[in-house]
Amino acid sequence: MLPIPGREAKRFSDGITWFPLVGGILGWLVVGIACLLQLLAPDWPALPALGALIAGVALTRGFHLDGVADCADGFWGGFTAERRLEIMKDSHIGAFGVLALVLLLIGKYAAYQEIMANQNVLLIPLAFSASRMSIVLLAYRFRYPRQTGTAAAIVNEAKSAHFIGALILSLLLIIYSPVTGLIILATAALVALGIGYFSRNRIGGVTGDVLGASCELTELIALLIIACR
16 A cells, blocks of 8 residues: 555545556556566566566555455355355465465466566556456445445445546556557456456455455456467
């Protein structure tokens, strides 16, 4: 999380319009770190890929990774919606959560390696921006399954104005590579909606963990799309 001075929003949900921009900024910071490491160690291609992976985790303090682990444990560790929500709220991580995190990080590392090798590093911010747009889409489209919770204010108060504003911002952020950007945005939207409907079937809506998991999974898929260019 990046603390920024200024007037507080009247509602926490008002800030979600800017999520794609925040993602884009994070992406450019990751690009800068990866490029610096590539300059320092041009004969060691694994270093900038590892640096990009670590930078992405460090800059966000692994904020959304917790959602991946919690969703994996809850969705596949419980047999009722109530039990799944209970597991997801538990601070401990289970076998499904560990496996999901390992596979996710391996996938990102492999994608970063290929991106660096293909010299498509400047497209990385597209993945970070689209993944944050997926959060806005889910918050706008689905409901919160609990009475209260960390993300309740975002999900319950997300309006069409927030979604449209975030979408316009996302389209502006892909202007330097519109074709790839549109492919990534469309794919991220489809993946996010799939996650949302699956979550609604399992727990009756989307929680903060689901928003975080969607962010991480759409980011991974977007990076893989860039890696395939």
